[in-house]
Amino acid sequence: MLTYxxxxxxxxxxxxxxxxxxxxxxxxxxxxxxxxxxxASWFNYINRVADGLGVGRATMSL
Numbered sequence: 001m002l003t004y005x006x007x008x009x010x011x012x013x014x015x016x017x018x019x020x021x022x023x024x025x026x027x028x029x030x031x032x033x034x035x036x037x038x039x040a041s042w043f044n045y046i047n048r049v050a051d052g053l054g055v056g057r058a059t060m061s062l
Contacts, residue, residue, distance in 0.1 A: 001026065005040040 023033050
């Protein structure tokens with residue numbers, strides 16, 4: 001699962017059916033795969049938003 005989420009984060013365009021089969025072989029069904037994908041994608045999205053706004057930087061001033 002961590003290998004999949006790292007690949008989704010760094011190179012989402014390289015996800016293949018084989019990546020999904022690896023998750024299925026580890027015991028995830030399609031609903032589980034969807035949940036992993038949605039959670040990882042949401043965290044990636046919200047981190048981009050925070051980074052783009054400078055959230056957490058000591059010099060940030062809005």
